[in-house]
Amino acid sequence: MERNLMVAGFGGQGVMTLGKFLAEATCDSTDMNVTFFPSYGAEQRGGTANCYVVISDEDIGAPLGDSMDDLIVMNDPSLNKFLYKLVSGGTLFINSSIVKSEITRDDIQVVKVPVTEMALEMGNPKVLNIIMLGAYVGYTQVVPENVVWDTIQHKLGKKPKLLPLNKQAFEAGLKIGKEAQNRQ
C-alpha cells in the first residue's frame, strides 16, 4: 500500500518542516519506506512552496505521486492549483483562516483547521504548521502521535524553550483532527 501526501502553501509557512517531521517520524518508528521531496522556486519567502511525502510498504518509485490521497493546503492559490490532484474519497486539510475559496468538489472529505488564527492566539504565528501536523496525524493516525511528538522534540532539541508552545500547538491540532475523524 502506498499513501501519498502533498503539502502546499507559500514560503515561510513551514510547509517543508511539516512534511519533513512526518516523514522522519515514519522512518524512526516503522520499517516502512518513506520519501520526502521538496519543490520550491529560488525564493526563500513568499514564493510557492510544496512538498510530497510518500509512505509505502514497498520500494517507492515515484516520489511525486500522480494523484494524492491527502492534500494539505495552507493558502488560497494552492487550493485552486492542486485540488484536482486529490483522489476521489481523499482528504483535504485546509488552513481555514485564510483559504476562503469555495471547495468545488463533493467527492472528498474536508478537515478545516484555522491554523493562522490559532497560532496567533498562542502568541507565535510560526507554529501554524505544527498545529496542522497535529490535525493531520490526529485524523489519519498514519503514524502514532507520540512518535511524531518525539521527532518534534528531537528536532527542537537545541531550543528547549520552544517545546511548551509546540506541545500546545501539536495537541490543539490533534484534538481537531480526532474530532473531525469521530464525526465521519
Next chain:
Amino acid sequence: MARVFMKGCEAIAEAAVRSGCRFFAGYPITPQNEIPEYLARRLPEVGGSFVQGESEVASINMVYGAAQTGTRAMTSSSSCGISLMSEGVSFMASARIPMVYVNVQRGGPGIGAIQPAQQDYAQATRASGNGGFRMMVFAPATVQEAVDMTYAAFDYAQRDRNPVLILADGVLGTIMEPVTLPEMRSQEEVAQLKAQCRPWALVGHDPEKETRSFIAPGNWDTKKQQQKCIDNAALYESWKADVQVEELYLDDAEVVITAYGVSGRIARSAVQNLRREGLKVGLIRPKTVSPFPYESYEKLDFNRVKAILDVEMSIPAQMVTDVELAVKGRCAIETCLHSGGEIMGRAEIMDAARKLCR
C-alpha cells in the same frame, strides 16, 4: 547499522567521507549546495580540507592538485557548472589522476532551470571534456544507491587512476529517504589507501632512493601520446566487467521499459503496477551508464519483445542512442520524455507502455 533519514546530497557527502575523501573544492549551484554545505562542516572533523573556490574552474584545478598527492578528493556541481569543470576533468583523465565528482543534474542547455532534469547523459558518457576520454559513470536511482555508489566510486577511481562521475539529478539531490550508511574507514585505513598511491603520487620522493614521479596531462612525444591513448582505450575496454544493471521480468516481457536515475525508479514502480494489471512489461535500468549494459538488450528475445520504451527526463532523448546501438533495429523503440524541471509522471509511463502492449 540503523537506518537514518537523510537528504540525497548530504548522504552522498557523508558516504564520500566514509570512503576516505579528505579534500573537497567546489562552487555553489542549485540543486547540489547541500553537498558543499555538509562537507564544509564535516571534512574538518576528520582532518580533511574544504575549500569554496572562487569558481568552478578554480575548484576543479584545486581538486587536481590535491588528488595528485594520492589524497582522495572530490567536487560536485550541477549541469552548467559541470561544463565549466570539463577542462580540468579532461586534464585529470589525461594525467590519469583518481577523482570523484558528482553532477546533480538540472534543466539545460545553458543555465537551464534549477529543477531536476537528465539533460547531461551524452556529456557524461561521451564527452565530459576534450580528447575522447571516458570515465565510469554511476547513475543512482535512490539515496541508498547514491551512497553505495559514491563509497565505491573512490575505490574504482583509485584502481583505475581515472576520474569517476556520479550522475545524479535534482530529485535525488533534494529527496530525503531512509538510508543505511556504509562503514566509516578509520584514519589508519585512509592513510594506507593514500600510501598505496605513493609510486605515482607527487609526495616528495627522495631522488637518491626512489624514482621521481612526473605527472603531466599530455606528452610532446607523439609516439608516447599515442601510447597513452592506447593504454587509456584498454582501460575503458576493461570496464565491461564492471557493468551494473537492474533487470526485471525479462523472461516473459513483451514490452521493455528502460530508464536510469530518477526516471529509472519511477519506471520500476510503473512496471510493478502494470504487472498487477497483467501486462507483460519488463525493465532494464542501467546503474552504470558508462560502461553501458548493452548485453541486457542484446540478449532479449526479439521474437517476443515487441517494443522498448525509453524513459528520460531529457528532450531530445539521449540514452536512447545507446539503446539503439544494442537493439540494432530488431524492435521498435519509443520514447516517453519530460524535461525543463518537469518531473516524469508514473501514470504517463504506464499509459505509454499500455499503448505498446496492445
